[in-house]
Amino acid sequence: MTKTERTLEIKILTEEQAMQASATRFLDAWNKGEYAGEYLTFTSPGMFFEVINARRWDLVVKLQKLGKTSIRELAKQVQRDVRRVHDDIKILIEHGIVEQDAGGICVPYDTIHADFTLTAEAA
Structure with missing residues (x-):
């Protein structure tokens, strides 16, 4: 059995566009x-x-480079305070960008694509 490559597409869409895209x-x-990939949608650049x-x-x-690791090791690698890294990782976990299990934290996606367009109407 071959492993399916996981992809995450991040978009900024209006609520109506997000509902239509989801459907x-x-x-x-x-x-x-x-498998059709996974999606994370924000309704404004500010939320993103x-x-x-x-x-x-x-x-x-x-994390994509390191693979599964501990928050402490990640903090060491990025030369930041462990508590601040923990706070940031918690938010990334809540939004599904990072996953955590007994073995540590990781970015489960092989590819992450962010896509949004700014138009004069939205500005």
Whole structure:
């Protein structure tokens, strides 16, 4: 059995767009009967940057390189205070970007793609 590569697509969409995209993805996955990736949707750039700031993005990048590790080791690798790293990891876990089990924390995705568009109407 081959391992399915996990992908996470992060988007900023209006609530209406997010609902439509979710329905479309569900129907596509249902009809094809195969893994269609995982999605994280924010309804504004402000919400996106509240969750994924520069410090947290650095943690995600480092975790992808390290693989499963402890919060203490991650803090050591990024040269940050363990408590601050723990706080940031907790938020990333709540949003499904990082996973934790008895063996440690990890980014379970082989690929993460962030996509959003700013238009004059939204500005």
